[in-house]
Amino acid sequence: MKRDPLRIKSYSFAVKIVNISRLLFLEKREYVLGKQLLRSGTSIGAQIMEAEFAQSRSDFQHKMNIALKEANETNYWLCLLRDANLIDPDKFDELSSQCRELIAMLVATTKTLKMRK
Numbered sequence: 001m002k003r004d005p006l007r008i009k010s011y012s013f014a015v016k017i018v019n020i021s022r023l024l025f026l027e028k029r030e031y032v033l034g035k036q037l038l039r040s041g042t043s044i045g046a047q048i049m050e051a052e053f054a055q056s057r058s059d060f061q062h063k064m065n066i067a068l069k070e071a072n073e074t075n076y077w078l079c080l081l082r083d084a085n086l087i088d089p090d091k092f093d094e095l096s097s098q099c100r101e102l103i104a105m106l107v108a109t110t111k112t113l114k115m116r117k
Helices: 005-028 032-052 057-083 089-115
Strands: none
Touching: 005 032, 005 057, 005 089, 032 057, 057 089
């Protein structure tokens, strides 16, 4: 069975988001932004996994579009945390790069799905 790079990358990203959120909660005492980041950052992979068992082609496309929106929102929270000096610049660079990669993969996926209608 071929492994899906989008699924693997989104899961790995979610694990890193859980860890940075835990750090924000424990060290920075930042709960609101940390929860927002945790919610959107882990939702990307969850939506991709849900799409795997979509009931129809349009349901699959809808789940992938939601994953894309969650990835874009996650990038927003990462930038906000960086600009508020609540996240280490090196950690931001790593997470932001991975998030942008997921966004690019999801954009390509959703565009391909639209072309195949």
